[in-house]
Amino acid sequence: MTDFDAIVIGAGNAGLTAATALQRGGARTLLLERHNIPGGCATSFIRGEFEFEVALHQLSGMGTEKSPFIMRKIFTDLGIMDQLNVVEERELYRVVLPSIENKDHEIDVTLPANIKALKKTLIAHYPDESENIEAYLTLCEKLSLECFMMLPRAQKTGDQTVLESTCPLYIQYGLTPSKDVLNEFFTNKDLKAVIAAYWCYIGLPPKDIPFCDLAVMIYAYAAFKPCHVQGGSQAISSALLESFLAAGGKVLFNTGAEKILSEDNQVKAVQTEHGDIFSCEHVISNTSPLHTFNELLDIPTPQQASDDMKSRRLGTSAFVLYLGLDCTPEELGVTAASNFIIDDRDEEVAFETMQGIVDPTHTMLTCYNHDDPTFAPPGKSSISLLCLQYSQAWQDLPVEEYAQAKYDFADKLIDHAERVFPNIRKNIEEVEVATPLTMMRYLNTPGGAIYGFQQNTQDAAMFRERINAIQGLHMAGSWNGMGGFQPTYMIGESTARAVLKKLKNTQSEIKQQELSHA
C-alpha cells in the first residue's frame, strides 16, 4: 500500500480545495506547502494595526444567502460555508478618467452590483446608447447562461445541431474578440472603456479576450454580487485547511516538493525538500506546469506537455501597494470598493505600459473597509493600489537598484491615484510594496505570473487536451484554466472529483481481482 492515495503539491486555492475534497471523499491525502501558511496568494499579512489582504479583490460566484450560486455549494461541500462571514459589495466598480486641468473628471461612472440598476446607471450616463446598452447586457446574460448550462451539455453530445440550436449566441459571439463586440454594439468610447473595465481581472486588452469571458464577468458579478469574506481570503484558506485536517488530512508546511518520482510514466512518489519520500498513486500539482514538468518531474518533460507549453505565453504579474491609511474611506473620498483609474480609453495603451517600468496609465484602487468596517482599524482605511505589470524589467535590474526602483515606481502609482484620491500620501501609516519579483518569490511562478498563462482565446481549456502523459499526475491551478479565485477553487474541486473517481475504479479493480483469485 502506498503512503498516501494522493499528494497535493501547493496549498494555493486549487491545492487546498483539491486536498480538502480528496480527504473528505475518503482519499488519504498529504498536502505539501513550502511556505508556513496555507493559501498561496489567498492570504494576508500584518503591518502595524492592519491586516492586509494580498490578492482577493472581488470574490465571484457566491450569490446571496437567498439565491446562492455555485461557490456557496462548493464551500458547503468542502465543509467551510458556515465558517465564512460573507460581505456583499454594493458596487461593481467606479471608473475614473481624471481631467488634466483639475476640472471635472472626463469619465466618472460607478456601476452598481445589480443587473437592473446597472442598466439604469449606464443608460443615465449614456442615454444616446440606451438601446445598445439594453441589447449588450441582454447578450451578456444570455451568453452567460449558454456558457454555464448549454455549452457543456452540447459538448457532451458531440452533436453540432445541438450546439447550433442551444448555443446560438455562443456560436456568434463566444470566441469573438471582446473589442469587436464592443465596437459592434457601442459608438461612445467612454462607454466602451467603462463597460470593459474588468479586462484587468484577466490581464489582456479586450482585443485579446474572447467575448464569453468578458460577458460572463460583468453578468456574473452583477447578478451574483462581488463579495468579500471577513478576515479576507486568509479566512477561506484557513477554514479549508481546518476542514482538511478535521477529515484526517496531513499537511506539511515549510516543506516544498523537490521531485515527483515516476516509473514507466506512472507517478510513484514525491520527494520533499527535506529528503523524505512519500509514495502515492496520484499527484495534484498546484504549481505551474513549467515548474511541475521542467523541474519537479524526474524524467524529461513529456512531449505532450512540452508541445502544450509552446503555444502558451507567460501572463502578467502585478505591482501592488498595500496601504494602511490614517483616515476613513469617506475622508479619502472613496465611494466604491473597487476603482479603476485610467488615463486612456484604449486598453492597449495600458497593455503597452505593463511591459516595462514606465509611468502607469491604468491603476486599480481597492478599499477593503468600504463595505465592511471590520477590514481596517476604526477611523482608518485598508487599501490596495495596483497596476498590472510584467516582470522582465524587474528581473533585468541590478539587485543594487531594486529597492530604489521599487520606491520610485510606488511613488508614481500614488501620484496616479492621487488625482482621484488626493490625500493618500499624507495619511500613510503603513505601506508595503510588492513588485512582480515579490509575486515570484511568494507564488513561485515564472515571471511572477498571477493569473498563470496569458488567457487569450486559444489558451482556454477547450483548445487543450488534458495532459495525461504521466499517469496519476494532475494539474490544478490558474495555469490550466482561468486565473482568479472562483476558477481556481473550481478547478481544485473538479480535479479532486476526477481523482476520486480514478481511485474508486482502481479499488474496484483490485476487489475484482481479489474475487477472481478467491
Added chain:
Amino acid sequence: MPNSSSAKNNILHAVKGYQEALDHQQELIKTGTDFNEQKGQVANTIATLHPKRLQLVVSEVIEDTASTKTLRFKAEGIVLPPFQAGQYINLFVNIEGTETARPYAISSAPQQRGYYDLTIKRVADGYVSHYLLDDVKAGDRFQSTGPMGTFYHNPLFHGDDLVFLAGGSGIAPARSMIINMIENTLTHRKAAQKLHLVYASSYEADVIYENELKQLEKEHDFLTITWLISRPTEKYTGRTGHVNAELLTELLGSDLEKLQRKMFYICGPTSFHDFCAQQLEQLKVKARRVRIECNGPPKHPETLTGWPQDLIASDKVSVTINKADGTQGQFEARVDEPLLNSMERNGYSAENACRSGECSLCRVKVVKGSVFNPQEARLRSTDEAYGWCHSCVAFPTSDIEIMV
C-alpha cells in the same frame, strides 16, 4: 499537440472564431518554447534578492567595548544580498547541542556587500549573547536567514526629518542608516534629509561607535547626535538621564505640527521601547510617525494583561509535539518561557526569524490546550479561532498538544 481533431471538440468548428484561435495557436507554437530554458530561473532570481539561508563565516571579531563586540560575517562564495539599512538577519547557532537563533540588526551599511557586521552586546541574563561574545572566533561558520524586517527608512512616507532614539546596542541599525545616508546610493537621500540621533547608554564605557559617530557628525551636516548616559560616573560632564518628553521637547521643539512631520525610529531594549513610545504619545506624536524595532519576546509575560490569574510564572506544563513523521514527543516547560525556546531546548524546531511575534514564520497549531498570546503576537484575525500561534511569543498556559 493540442487536439483540434477529437470528436468532442469538432463541433466547436461551428463557433465563429474557433478556427482563428486554432490558427493562432499554431502560429504561437512556431515561435514558442516549452520554457525548459528557464529552468532554475525563478529560484535563482529569488535567491539573489531573498535567499532563504546564507552560509556565513566569521572573518573578524572587533572589540567595541568591554560588553560589546562586532562580529564580521562574510559569505562563502557569493556576494551578500542587498538589504535596507535597519534590517536584520536571524543567526542560527548551536550551543552545546541546542539549536536556536537570534535576530541581529546589520550594523554595516548596505553598500558593503562583502560582509555584514553584527554588533552584539552582552545581555545580563542572556544565553546566546554570552556564547557569541565568549566562544566565537574568526573562521567559525554559521547559517543565517537573508535580511528581513520592516524597520528602515521608507521614502514613500517617512519624510526628510528623521529622529532615531537608540538605547544600548539599538545603535546598530542606526549606524547602518547613517552610513547609508552618507553613501547615498541605496534609496537616495534627498538633499533636505536630516537625522537627529539620540543615543542613550547606561554607562560611559558602554557607548558603542563613539569615536566613529563623533567624526561622522563633524563631517556631515545632516547628522546631529545627542549623547545620553543614565548612570554616569562622577567625572562625566555630558547629558545624563533618560529619553523623556522633556528632553525631546528641548531637543526637537514643542511645535506639534513639526513634531508630527518627523519620523521617529526607536531601537533598544524592550523597556526602552516602551518608555520612549510613552513619551512620544505624551507629546501627541501620532503612532504613524513612530517605528519601533521588534525586540524579542516579553521577559515577564505573567505581568501582562490577559495572563491567566491563577497561573504562576514558575508553573510547569507538559508540551506534546505531533511530529511530521506521525510520532509524538513530549517535554515539560515553564509557563513563562516562550514555546519556541522550550521546543528548541528539547530538540524540536520551527522555522523562525524575528523571534518577536512579527514575521509569523514560527506559527504552529495548538491542537489541545491553551497558550497566552501577548500583544507582540501579530496574529492574523482568523489564527486564534483555529489555534494557530506564533511560537516565539506564545506561552503555554495548560498542558498542550501542538502540530509542527
